[in-house]
Amino acid sequence: DQQVKQNSPSLSVQEGRISILNCDYTNSMFDYFLWYKKYPAEGPTFLISISSIKDKNEDGRFTVFLNKSAKHLSLHIVPSQPGDSAVYFCAASASSGTYKYIFGTGTRLKVLA
Amino acid sequence: AAGVIQSPRHLIKEKRETATLKCYPIPRHDTVYWYQQGPGQDPQFLISFYEKMQSDKGSIPDRFSAQQFSDYHSELNMSSLELGDSALYFCASSLLSDTQYFGPGTRLTVL
Numbered sequence: 690d691q692q693v694k695q696n697s698p699s700l701s702v703q704e705g706r707i708s709i710l711n712c713d714y715t716n717s718m719f720d721y722f723l724w725y726k727k728y729p730a731e732g733p734t735f736l737i738s739i740s741s742i743k744d745k746n747e748d749g750r751f752t753v754f755l756n757k758s759a760k761h762l763s764l765h766i767v768p769s770q771p772g773d774s775a776v777y778f779c780a781a782s783a784s785s786g787t788y789k790y791i792f793g794t795g796t797r798l799k800v801l802a
Numbered sequence: 803a804a805g806v807i808q809s810p811r812h813l814i815k816e817k818r819e820t821a822t823l824k825c826y827p828i829p830r831h832d833t834v835y836w837y838q839q840g841p842g843q844d845p846q847f848l849i850s851f852y853e854k855m856q857s858d859k860g861s862i863p864d865r866f867s868a869q870q871f872s873d874y875h876s877e878l879n880m881s882s883l884e885l886g887d888s889a890l891y892f893c894a895s896s897l898l899s900d901t902q903y904f905g906p907g908t909r910l911t912v913l
Contacts, residue, residue, distance in 0.1 A: 693844075723901065732806070732892050732904035733845070778844060788899045789835060789858050792844040 692716045693781050695793035703801050708766040710796050712779035715760065719781040723790070724753060724764045727776045736777075737764070769800045804828055806895050806905035814911045815883050823878040823908045827895030833857070834876040835902055836868060839890040851876055852898065880910075888912045 694713045702708045710724075720741035725733035739746040739753045739762065746753050752765045766773055776797050780790040807826040815821050827834050833852045837845040838861075847860035851870035862868075865883075870876045880887060888911050894902035 725904070730907075730909070732808075732894075732906045735901055735903060738901060784899065788833070788896070788902075789847040789850055789860060790837075790845075790894075790902060791847070792837075794844045 690715075691794065692719075693779060693791050693793040695777075695779060695796045697796050698794070699797040699799070701799045701801060702769045704771055705768045708764075708769045708773065708798055708800065710764040710766075710777050710779075710798065712762050712764075712793050713760060714762075714781050714791075716781070716783070716791075717760070718783040718785055719791075720784050721782045721788075722753070722755060722762050723780045723782075724751070725778045725780060725792075726773075727778060727795070733778060766798075769798075771800045771802050774798055774800050806893055806903055808891075808893050808905035808908050810908060811906065812909050812911075814913065816913050817883055817885060819883050819912075821880045821883060821910060823880070823891050823893075823910070825876045825878070825893030825895075825905060827874050827876070827893075828903055831895035831897050831903075832874065833896045833898055834870055834874070835894040835896070836862075836876070836878050837892045837894065837904075839892060839907075840886075841889070845892055848878070883912045885912050 723738040724736040779793040835850040836848040839845040848862040890907045894904045896902045
């Protein structure tokens with residue numbers, strides 16, 4: 690049972706355009722969400738997070754939006770750069786638990802120059 | 803800034819052998835998490851430790867055990883290795899409930 694889903698396994702975007710990566714979750718106990726970026730042969734690198742008390746968090750080119758009623762979050766990257774090409778995982782945790790992360794299946798983003 | 807250190811980075815073992823993976827958390831982090839990522843899959847939580855005590859357990863086989871030592875480093879011990887144990891093993895550390903920071907991973911190949 691996949692509690693965190695990323696329905697798009699891959700995405701291609703032109704350099705300079707917006708990349709939008711989506712993530713859906715099923716567990717209403719999740720209250721903390723993160724996006725990680727992963728290059729081959731490296732560990733996931735933290736990008737941005739959002740707590741359930743917010744609906745938006747912005748950090749430079751990265752913005753995460755949270756729609757609690759729809760159990761949906763998205764990551765916007767503007768403008769997209771070739772160096773952004775990687776696999777992006779969304780992850781969720783519940784503060785009522787022990788903070789372990791439940792990961793989505795990942796979306797491979799390719800930014801075309 | 804210091805990051806999470808994992809050793810070894812690559813490990814090749816044969817079936818039924820044992821393996822020990824090590825994780826050194828970011829200084830002052832008190833919580834360590836272990837995740838397993840199989841080929842083409844998402845990272846799956848295995849086990850976590852807070853202040854040297856096991857805090858949570860996920861889909862970790864009984865053949866695996868782990869502990870956190872007094873210096874907060876953690877070791878994942880894997881026995882009777884099977885082909886299906888071939889995966890990337892990530893360790894992450896955090897300050898209690900704060901953001902988890904991941905190490906580079908250990909790639910285990912079981913032949």
